[in-house]
Each structure stands twice: as C-alpha cells, then as structure tokens.
Amino acid sequence: MTNQAVAPPTKLDGAVFKIAGVVVLGAIMSILDITVVSVAIPTFQDVFNATYAEVAWTMTGYTLALATVIPLSGWAADRFGTKRLYMLALLLFTLGSVLCATADTIEQLVAFRVLQGLGGGMLMPIGMTIMTRAAGPERIGRLMAVLGVPMLLGPIAGPILGGWLIEAASWHWVFLINLPIGIIGLVYAQFALPKDDPQPSESFDFVGMLMLSPGLALFLYGVSSLPETSTITANKVWIPMLVGALLVIGFVFYSFKPKHPLLDLRLFKNRNLAIASISLFVFIIAFMGAGLLFPSYFLQVRGESTLHAGLLMAPQGLGAMLTMPIAGALADKIPVGRTVPFAMALIAAGFFTFTQVGVDTSYWLLCGSLFVMGLGMGGTMMPIMTSALRTLGSHDVARGSTLVNILQQIGGSIGSAIMSVILTSQLNESTPVPGMTNPETGKPVTEAGLAIASQHGALPVAVPPSIIERGLAFVADSFATTFTVAFLLVLATFIPIAFLPRKRVPAGEAGSGDAGHVETPVMVH
Structure with missing residues (x-):
C-alpha cells in the first residue's frame, strides 16, 4: 500500500467534532470546578468557621487525588476500555459534586473533594486518549486548538460564575451546577463515544503503584502544608515530603527494571519530550502559582467582590482564546522553537506590570497586561506539548502524556506553595x-x-x-514582591525553551511503535 493511499486527513471532520463534544463537557466541568471553588474559599471560611489553612485543603485534597489516580489512567484505559472508564470518571466527579453540596463540616467537604478528584484525574487523560485516537497524529495541533478554546471558558467563566452563584444563591450551587452538566455528559457519552474494544497487553505494575502514588501524595501533602506552617522545618511539612521523596526516588531506580513500568522514565531519552517537560514544569511553577494570587490582589488590595474579581480576570482568557486556534494550526506546520519564544515574550511583558502593582494601579493597565499574558499563553503550552507528542509513537505517547500530567500537578502544587509562603512571610512582617x-x-x-x-x-x-x-x-508591596519572584521564574523558562526544535520533525519519527495511532496528549489541568 502506498503512502498516498494511507495519507491521513489534515482537517477535523464531523465524526471528530461529535466525539470532541463529550470531552469538552468533561473538561469544562473539571476546570470550572477548580476556578469556581478558588473564589469560594472566603465563603467556606465563614460558613464552616474554619481558618484559611483548613479551607485550603478543599483545593489540596482535590490535587492529591489527581496525582494518585493519573498514573493508573493509561493502564486502566487499555484494561477496561476508554468509553467505560470515561463514563465512570464522569459519574464519580458528578457524584462527588453532589456530595460536596451536602457537606456539614469542613472535614466532610475535603473528603468529598477527594472523591471528585478521583474522577477529575481520569477525565482529562482518558478524554484526550479518546480524542487523539479519533484525530490521529497529523491533526494534534488542530485538535488542541479546537479543544483549547472552549476549555479556556472554564478559567474565564469560573470566577465570574462562582462569584455570581455565591452572591445570588448559596455556596451549595458552586457544586450543584455540575449535576445537570454531568447528566448531559453521561447521556451524550453513551451515544457518541465509539464502543469499547479493550486489549490489555501489559501486566499491571503493582510494585510501582505502591511506591509512586503514595509517594506523590505524601510529597504534595508536605508541600501543600507549607503555607499553613510558613516553615519547611515543621513536622507536617518535612516528614511527608521526605518520605514521599524517598518513595518517588525509589520508584525512579526501580522503573528501569520491569518491561512495563507504571511510569516509563526511559521516554526522557526523547529530546523533544524532555525539553518540553522541563519548559512546562518551570513555567507552571511560576505562572500557576502566581495565577492564584491575581484574584487575591483584587480582593484584598482593591476591595473588589468575588464577582468583580472574576470579571477583572476575564481578559487573560480572552487573549488566550484569540491566539490558541492560530497557534494550534501553526504547530502542525512550523517548529515550535520558532514561535514559542515570541509567545513567552508576551507573557513576560504582561507579567512585568504585576511586579510594580500598588494600591491604585490603573485597572486599564492591569487588564491590558492580563490580556497580553493571555495572548502569550495561547501560543505557549499547547504548541509545546504538540511538538513533543508528535515525535512519539502510539504506545510512547500514552506513557509520555502521563509523565507530563504528573509533572504539571507537582509543578502547580509547588508553585502555589512557594508563592503562598512568600506572600504570607511578607505580610507577617507588617507593623x-x-x-x-x-x-x-x-x-x-x-x-x-x-x-x-x-x-x-x-x-x-x-x-x-x-x-x-x-x-x-504594605499589602500591595507584598504582592509586588511575590509577583517579582514569579516573574524571574518566567524569565528562567526561556532557557529550556531555547532548546526547543527549530526544524520540523515528521510525526512519530522520534518515537517507537506505530506513529499512525497516537493516544494520550495532555491538556493543562
């Protein structure tokens, strides 16, 4: 059979869009949930008479559950089938949302958030597995662009929706809003997703799971306890961090022995994947950590309501929506090493404004800077991942995406902890x-x-x-200092980005296996 006879389509067709609708619904649910809950934290403090550190576990518990379940997703998809597993994840997430709305104590809310996280952790990687099996490697860039635009509605609409629901109804609706979406998603998935054809080809790495999942959870628990204690010497910080780190290090050495480890670290031999992972890891520590503080500045320094703080964050998402479709199409044609540095320059330019914030900094300047940052975001993360995944074969893509998903969770948790500790330590020095x-x-x-x-x-x-x-x-200066640290980390991202490929690599060339069947690309979660 000639290459011309099997040449894959380059445009997304109706069948792909039909399946994409299911994945988009699940992704919007999980992303909305993160951003909606972030603006509800002050409300939870009042309702449950809890401290900020206690309420923060509604976010941390969710993240720990994600980190625990993500390594299992690739194996489970092969073992049980993607449709069955995706619907189970959707059901768990929806059930967890309803239970969250019934919580009477902060402890119950945290427990139900963990249940949500078990479902949410599988929604993204399994959903993307389904999508890329339908689209193929030559259309990954376009796929990322199409899915990225509606998924960006989550960060835009989340703070706005959360603020409105809390002010107009009650905090319960922050979670109940997921119930109708979840029901629609389950019905849609039943009819739209292709029938499962599970083909378990590998044994499950139980030894790796017993080291990696608890290790990640313990390490992230220790990191997430930093803002509460403000010191790494606290027992609840250094002990779980140390035990978790030892388990993860043990897994690193062990993972090179079995033929099919839970997490295949051999993939870092692929230059594109390694550089993309390092670039995203450094960037996420800087940007995701500081990103959580942007609404806090509007709330604490400028005295805005949760609804207004959400509206003020909207320009960032709007900017990303403009550039993401363009960047997705370009990623299929132009090496990302030629485009991503320009997008990162936009992010750095917009970020610099926040290193100079004061009590009365112009809203036009701040919103304009957020818009510029959004333009850069739309041309950064998705193209980097597209470049890395296009060089991997089908089996390697599934494993590589799991690696990057875990790095994103670790980077986001470390970034949030670092920025929170810096801000807290600055505020504690007040007179x-x-x-x-x-x-x-x-x-x-x-x-x-x-x-x-x-x-x-x-x-x-x-x-x-x-x-x-x-x-x-003083509070404004404290935020400016914290943003300056994040800005320096953003500048550090230019170092690994300089090594991104500047020559086009055909799909599947650097990977092993069949390049015509790609599985699990990653969307930032």
Whole structure:
C-alpha cells in the first residue's frame, strides 16, 4: 500500500467534532470546578468557621487525588476500555459534586473533594486518549486548538460564575451546577463515544503503584502544608515530603527494571519530550502559582467582590482564546522553537506590570497586561506539548502524556506553595498595631491584617485611616514582591525553551511503535 493511499486527513471532520463534544463537557466541568471553588474559599471560611489553612485543603485534597489516580489512567484505559472508564470518571466527579453540596463540616467537604478528584484525574487523560485516537497524529495541533478554546471558558467563566452563584444563591450551587452538566455528559457519552474494544497487553505494575502514588501524595501533602506552617522545618511539612521523596526516588531506580513500568522514565531519552517537560514544569511553577494570587490582589488590595474579581480576570482568557486556534494550526506546520519564544515574550511583558502593582494601579493597565499574558499563553503550552507528542509513537505517547500530567500537578502544587509562603512571610512582617491582639491566636494584629479586613467591612473596631493606608500600601508591596519572584521564574523558562526544535520533525519519527495511532496528549489541568 502506498503512502498516498494511507495519507491521513489534515482537517477535523464531523465524526471528530461529535466525539470532541463529550470531552469538552468533561473538561469544562473539571476546570470550572477548580476556578469556581478558588473564589469560594472566603465563603467556606465563614460558613464552616474554619481558618484559611483548613479551607485550603478543599483545593489540596482535590490535587492529591489527581496525582494518585493519573498514573493508573493509561493502564486502566487499555484494561477496561476508554468509553467505560470515561463514563465512570464522569459519574464519580458528578457524584462527588453532589456530595460536596451536602457537606456539614469542613472535614466532610475535603473528603468529598477527594472523591471528585478521583474522577477529575481520569477525565482529562482518558478524554484526550479518546480524542487523539479519533484525530490521529497529523491533526494534534488542530485538535488542541479546537479543544483549547472552549476549555479556556472554564478559567474565564469560573470566577465570574462562582462569584455570581455565591452572591445570588448559596455556596451549595458552586457544586450543584455540575449535576445537570454531568447528566448531559453521561447521556451524550453513551451515544457518541465509539464502543469499547479493550486489549490489555501489559501486566499491571503493582510494585510501582505502591511506591509512586503514595509517594506523590505524601510529597504534595508536605508541600501543600507549607503555607499553613510558613516553615519547611515543621513536622507536617518535612516528614511527608521526605518520605514521599524517598518513595518517588525509589520508584525512579526501580522503573528501569520491569518491561512495563507504571511510569516509563526511559521516554526522557526523547529530546523533544524532555525539553518540553522541563519548559512546562518551570513555567507552571511560576505562572500557576502566581495565577492564584491575581484574584487575591483584587480582593484584598482593591476591595473588589468575588464577582468583580472574576470579571477583572476575564481578559487573560480572552487573549488566550484569540491566539490558541492560530497557534494550534501553526504547530502542525512550523517548529515550535520558532514561535514559542515570541509567545513567552508576551507573557513576560504582561507579567512585568504585576511586579510594580500598588494600591491604585490603573485597572486599564492591569487588564491590558492580563490580556497580553493571555495572548502569550495561547501560543505557549499547547504548541509545546504538540511538538513533543508528535515525535512519539502510539504506545510512547500514552506513557509520555502521563509523565507530563504528573509533572504539571507537582509543578502547580509547588508553585502555589512557594508563592503562598512568600506572600504570607511578607505580610507577617507588617507593623503590629499597639494594644491590639487576635483573640483566637493571641498574636498581635498588624496594619496589613487590618487593611485587608477593612476592604470588606470586617473591622472589629474603629481604626485611624492612616493605619489603613499604611497597611494597604504594605499589602500591595507584598504582592509586588511575590509577583517579582514569579516573574524571574518566567524569565528562567526561556532557557529550556531555547532548546526547543527549530526544524520540523515528521510525526512519530522520534518515537517507537506505530506513529499512525497516537493516544494520550495532555491538556493543562
């Protein structure tokens, strides 16, 4: 058979779009959930009478569940079939959402969020497995562009929707909103997804699972406890981090022995995959960590409501929506080493504004900077992953995407912890107010603490305006310092990006196996 006879289509057809609808629904659910819950944290503090550190576990528990289940996704898809597994993930996520709405205590909410995470962790990799089997390697760039645009609606709509639901209804609807979407997704999946044809070809690596999944969970638990303790010497930080790191290191040495390890680290011999992974890892630590603080600046320094803070973040998503389709099409034609550096330059330019933020920085300047950053985001992450995955064969792509998914979870958790610790340590240096102590902790009340409380009318007593002004200026400087650290990490990303391929590599050339059947590319989650 000639190459011309088997040449794959270069445009996405109706069959691919039909299946894409299912994957998009699941992805929007999981991404919406992350962004909606992030703006609900202050509400959870009031409703459950909990500290910020306790409420933060509603996010951390979800992340730990993701890290635990992601390594199993590739094997489970082969063993049980993608349609069956995707519908199970959708059901778990929807059930977890409904249970979250019934929570009476913060402990129950965290437990139900873990259940959500078990479903959410499988939604993305399994959904992308289904999609790339339908599209093929030559259309990965276009596929990423098509799926990326609606998925970006999650980060745009999440804070807006969350703020509106909390103000207009109650916090319960932050989770109940997933129920109708989940039901529609399950019915749609039943009729739209192709019938399963599971072909288990590998034995399950139980030894690897017993080292990797608990190791990742323990390490991320320790990292996520940093903002609460503000020191790495706390027992709940260094002990789980150490045990987790030892388990992961043990897995690294072990993984080269079995023929089919749970996570195939041999894939890092592929130059494109290794460079793409390093680039994304450094970038996610910087950008995802600081990204969580953008709404906090609007809430704590500028006194905006959750709804308005969400609206102010919208330009970033809008910018990404403009460039992502273009970048996806270009990724199938032009080496990313020639395009990604320009996109990263846009991100750095927009980010720089936030290193200079103050109490009254122009909203036009801030929103314009977020828009520029969004333009850069749309041309960065998806093209990098497209470049890496196009050089892998079918079996290697499934394994490579799992590697990158785990690195993204670790990078996001480390970035969030680092930025939270820096901001907290900065705020703790604020000047104490003479004669005022916190009745719950017994610690002195600071000017920064009073300033943040004043932005939402939560001052316990009358305070001179001069103290509030000094406190707000200090809080703004603390955010600027934290953003400066993130900005430097963004600049560091230019180092690995400089080594991205500048010559076009045909699909599947650098990988092993059949390049005509690609499985699991990664979407940033």
